[in-house]
Amino acid sequence: MRMIWLRLRRDKGALLGLFLVTVVVLMAIFAPLIAPYDPNAQNLSERRSLPSSEHLMGQDTYGRDIFSRIVYGSRNTLMAGIVCVLIAGVIGSFLGLIAGFYEGKLGNLIMRSMDVVLAYPYFLLAILIVAVLSPGLFNAIVAVSITTIPSYARTVRSNTLVLKNSLFVEAARALGSTNRWIIFKHILPNSMASIIVLSTVGVATAIISTAALSYIGLGAQPPAPEWGLMLSEGRSYLTSAPHISIFSGLSIVLLVLGFNLFGDGLRDVLDPRLK
Amino acid sequence: MKKKLVKTLRRIGLRILQTIPLLLIVTILTFILLHFAPGDPAQLMLGSDATPEKVEALRDELGLNNPLHIQVWDFLKGIILEGDFGVSFQSRRPVVEDIAQTLPVTIQLSIIGIIVSTIVGVLVGIISAVRQYSFLDNAIRVIVLFAVSMPAFWLGLMLLLVFAVQLHLLPSYGWGTWQQMILPGITISTFPLAMITRMTRSNMLEVIRQDYIRTARAKGLSANKVIYRHALRNAFIPVVTIIGLQLGVLLTGAVLAETVFALPGLGRLVIDSVYARDYPLIRAAVIYIAFIVTIINLIVDVIYTLLDPRIELH
Numbered sequence: 001m002r003m004i005w006l007r008l009r010r011d012k013g014a015l016l017g018l019f020l021v022t023v024v025v026l027m028a029i030f031a032p033l034i035a036p037y038d039p040n041a042q043n044l045s046e047r048r049s050l051p052s053s054e055h056l057m058g059q060d061t062y063g064r065d066i067f068s069r070i071v072y073g074s075r076n077t078l079m080a081g082i083v084c085v086l087i088a089g090v091i092g093s094f095l096g097l098i099a100g101f102y103e104g105k106l107g108n109l110i111m112r113s114m115d116v117v118l119a120y121p122y123f124l125l126a127i128l129i130v131a132v133l134s135p136g137l138f139n140a141i142v143a144v145s146i147t148t149i150p151s152y153a154r155t156v157r158s159n160t161l162v163l164k165n166s167l168f169v170e171a172a173r174a175l176g177s178t179n180r181w182i183i184f185k186h187i188l189p190n191s192m193a194s195i196i197v198l199s200t201v202g203v204a205t206a207i208i209s210t211a212a213l214s215y216i217g218l219g220a221q222p223p224a225p226e227w228g229l230m231l232s233e234g235r236s237y238l239t240s241a242p243h244i245s246i247f248s249g250l251s252i253v254l255l256v257l258g259f260n261l262f263g264d265g266l267r268d269v270l271d272p273r274l275k
Numbered sequence: 276m277k278k279k280l281v282k283t284l285r286r287i288g289l290r291i292l293q294t295i296p297l298l299l300i301v302t303i304l305t306f307i308l309l310h311f312a313p314g315d316p317a318q319l320m321l322g323s324d325a326t327p328e329k330v331e332a333l334r335d336e337l338g339l340n341n342p343l344h345i346q347v348w349d350f351l352k353g354i355i356l357e358g359d360f361g362v363s364f365q366s367r368r369p370v371v372e373d374i375a376q377t378l379p380v381t382i383q384l385s386i387i388g389i390i391v392s393t394i395v396g397v398l399v400g401i402i403s404a405v406r407q408y409s410f411l412d413n414a415i416r417v418i419v420l421f422a423v424s425m426p427a428f429w430l431g432l433m434l435l436l437v438f439a440v441q442l443h444l445l446p447s448y449g450w451g452t453w454q455q456m457i458l459p460g461i462t463i464s465t466f467p468l469a470m471i472t473r474m475t476r477s478n479m480l481e482v483i484r485q486d487y488i489r490t491a492r493a494k495g496l497s498a499n500k501v502i503y504r505h506a507l508r509n510a511f512i513p514v515v516t517i518i519g520l521q522l523g524v525l526l527t528g529a530v531l532a533e534t535v536f537a538l539p540g541l542g543r544l545v546i547d548s549v550y551a552r553d554y555p556l557i558r559a560a561v562i563y564i565a566f567i568v569t570i571i572n573l574i575v576d577v578i579y580t581l582l583d584p585r586i587e588l589h
Binding site: 115116119120121122123124127128129130131132134135204208211212215216217218228231232235238239242245246249252253256257260261264 | 297298300301304305308309311312313420421423424425426427428429432433435436440522523526527530531534535545546549550557561564565568569
């Protein structure tokens with residue numbers, strides 16, 4: 001672990017990424033302390049005002065302080081990205097381990113199911129799932145998680161297939177270890193590099209996907225302070241008050257950039273072959 | 276030689292056969308998923324002031340009270356025998372008509388996206404690889420990183436803001452003239468372009484380092500000739516796969532670009548249908564799109580096999 005950190009420190013891009021992500025995480029944790037106003041407090045006499053000393057990023061179409069909404073919105077956005085990756089990662093890795101280790105009919109069934117999920121363009125599948133579950137941030141997270149599961153399943157499965165035949169697994173078997181022990185104590189830890197790399201970039205993609213769903217109205221619902229939703233709220237006033245859309249979109253770009261930078265750096269350290 | 280050809284053809288045939296059950300499952304799954312969506316189709320069709328008797332009568336007529344497997348079977352029969360995907364709740368027309376009306380816009384937009392992202396992406400990727408570590412290469416890599424981090428809907432809005440609203444250079448909505456195609460085209464191409472640039476660059480770097488390039492150079496071929504003849508040919512194959520992989524991305528971009536620029540395409544139709552709970556339309560659109568994507572992936576796979584017989588089909 002220390003080795004990884006030492007090597008990572010040399011990559012300036014990765015450090016910048018980590019910095020960006022940390023800023024947003026701190027913003028999310030200390031939101032009540034940082035945000036100057038209540039994100040839902042409306043002020044209809046001051047609609048769409050431009051950035052000023054009182055309102056750093058101006059006000060939106062209901063007079064709410066945009067800066068406060070961005071700060072609180074970081075919670076929704078971060079949560080969406082992280083939960084998606086957690087759900088997809090845990091379920092997908094588990095499926096991949098089983099499919100790779102036991103192979104046979106079960107393995108085939110699992111991988112064919114992944115093929116079915118992959119047959120749909122991922123955003124379309126997410127829209128379909130939200131259509132079935134009804135719009136909402138939580139359902140959007142579920143939808144995006146489901147579309148992400150196959151990439152974990154496939155990667156972990158191919159890792160498992162290779163690791164299954166390695167020397168230390170053979171040795172463990174000779175010592176009498178159970179299958180479950182081998183899977184979770186030997187194969188999984190050695191797959192972690194791929195899983196972590198998938199996850200950092202996965203958070204970036206999940207954030208964009210959930211924000212996209214919110215933008216088209218199928219994710220977070222008003223009056224929630226969510227960056228994608230704020231972007232669409234600003235769409236109608238692009239001519240008169242572009243700052244509403246600019247700041248929310250910029251926040252998404254910076255956060256995603258952070259995760260991408262950090263993810264790239266992490267991947268270079270953990271497995272340069274993947275480049 | 277002939278044996279190899281037969282083997283390859285057999286592989287391709289097998290691959291095509293594998294696709295058919297996949298398409299069947301996708302169709303059935305889509306039907307079943309939407310079956311559990313909230314809202315009663317008959318109620319939705321007749322409106323909120325219809326009497327319960329009328330709703331019930333329509334339910335019987337549409338076969339909504341049948342057990343699920345009968346409904347699935349009827350649906351499949353309708354598609355295979357008559358090409359009937361049902362009637363839209365909103366327009367009261369067969370959904371295939373609504374889809375046919377909007378499909379051309381989306382296809383045109385997607386083709387623009389594929390062409391621009393592939394051509395520009397490969398070119399920039401090659402330049403970046405050939406001039407590795409130069410200022411140009413580093414600048415390209417930074418731009419690519421930004422491009423990959425930008426949500427398509429934000430990029431579209433910003434383009435709209437700058438070019439349509441502030442500079443009044445380009446139209447902000449509609450589809451038909453070439454001016455109207457520029458901003459949506461840029462929006463949809465950016466992410467795939469960045470990905471293709473990355474992949475081309477890393478593939479080219481790999482190929483450039485290989486021995487036979489060195490041998491060719493030792494034989495006295497000029498540097499440029501070496502690159503363009505040997506490296507390009509071998510780097511081309513992964514690009515074909517990437518196009519297949521970027522299809523999902525391209526489609527997402529199309530949906531979002533259509534929303535931002537108010538284009539009358541299939542993506543926007545799907546979203547409007549979700550709002551209106553127009554389930555027959557959602558169902559048909561999803562199935563159509565999934566079909567198109569699966570078939571294109573199949574074609575890409577086949578081309579890939581033909582280009583490089585060393586690669587396994589699965």
